[in-house]
Amino acid sequence: MTWVIVPAAGRGARFGGEVPKQYLQVGGRSVLAHTLAALTVHAGVAGVVLVTGAQDAPAAAAAELALAMHGKPLLRTPGGATRADSVFAGLAGLPDTVRADDFVLVHDAARPNLAHADLDALLERGRADPVGAILAAPVRDTLKRAGDDGGIDGTEPRERLWRALTPQLFRRLQLARALEAAAAAGVDVTDEAMAMERQGARPLLVEGADDNFKITTPADLARFEFVLAQRHR
Ligand code: CTP
Ligand code: MG
Numbered sequence: 001m002t003w004v005i006v007p008a009a010g011r012g013a014r015f016g017g018e019v020p021k022q023y024l025q026v027g028g029r030s031v032l033a034h035t036l037a038a039l040t041v042h043a044g045v046a047g048v049v050l051v052t053g054a055q056d057a058p059a060a061a062a063a064e065l066a067l068a069m070h071g072k073p074l075l076r077t078p079g080g081a082t083r084a085d086s087v088f089a090g091l092a093g094l095p096d097t098v099r100a101d102d103f104v105l106v107h108d109a110a111r112p113n114l115a116h117a118d119l120d121a122l123l124e125r126g127r128a129d130p131v132g133a134i135l136a137a138p139v140r141d142t143l144k145r146a147g148d149d150g151g152i153d154g155t156e157p158r159e160r161l162w163r164a165l166t167p168q169l170f171r172r173l174q175l176a177r178a179l180e181a182a183a184a185a186g187v188d189v190t191d192e193a194m195a196m197e198r199q200g201a202r203p204l205l206v207e208g209a210d211d212n213f214k215i216t217t218p219a220d221l222a223r224f225e226f227v228l229a230q231r232h233r
Pocket of ligand 2: 010083
């Protein structure tokens with residue numbers, strides 16, 4: 001059984017608005033509740049450490065979030081200024097039963113459309129890897145490098161280029177050390193794999209569905225609303 005850290009302490013600057021995007025309601029519950037439910041429905045998930053911002057998650061939300069947990073424990077811990085800081089705080093908030101070399105998952109609160117089969121594949125293949133693994137999707141668009149004037153300087157080969165998704169699966173202590181090292185070096189790592197890569201590790205890429213998207217702008221929320229409507233037809 002694997003614990004999950006869910007960073008949810010972001011303010012959603014690109015989304016805009018008063019309420020952080022993970023607390024917006026869609027299809028009868030919050031984005032965060034959808035995310036927690038998609039994780040905890042999996043039999044391999046033991047529980048969740050939810051990393052929240054200082055004034056987030058009002059008491060009213062607690063009952064709704066508990067309902068999404070499929071009877072599994074939900075622990076809370078306050079986050080930090082960056083996503084990496086929040087994940088580091090989440091690692092410290094894991095229960096003592098999670099040993100130093102146990103694998104833990106990290107999954108964005110703002111990524112509610114995680115498929116059971118993808119989580120399955122990540123757990124199975126990631127646990128068999130000495131380092132760990134991440135869900136990722138191959139880049140499908142043609143990539144252009146822009147010049148300072150906005151003109152195209154060239155076309156970049158997209159072979160071997162992947163978009164990093166979450167969840168990402170690493171060992172508790174190795175991930176904590178990697179995040180600590182990045183912070184000490186002043187490098188703002190944007191995912192867990194990047195922290196591990198800086199340590200010389202080579203995490204495995206596990207191909208996941210393209211539609212495990214992160215809600216970044218209002219258009220993404222509309223997309224998720226559409227996905228839910230299709231799901232319940
Ligand atoms: N996150 C976090 N702590 C931070 C920043 C981000 O826990 N200091 C979380 C977000 O809540 C989100 C995930 O990390 O679930 C991915 O981050 P992102 O999509 O960038 O969310 P925000 O940082 O909230 O959005 P923005 O960058 O537009 O401000
Ligand atoms: Mg952000």
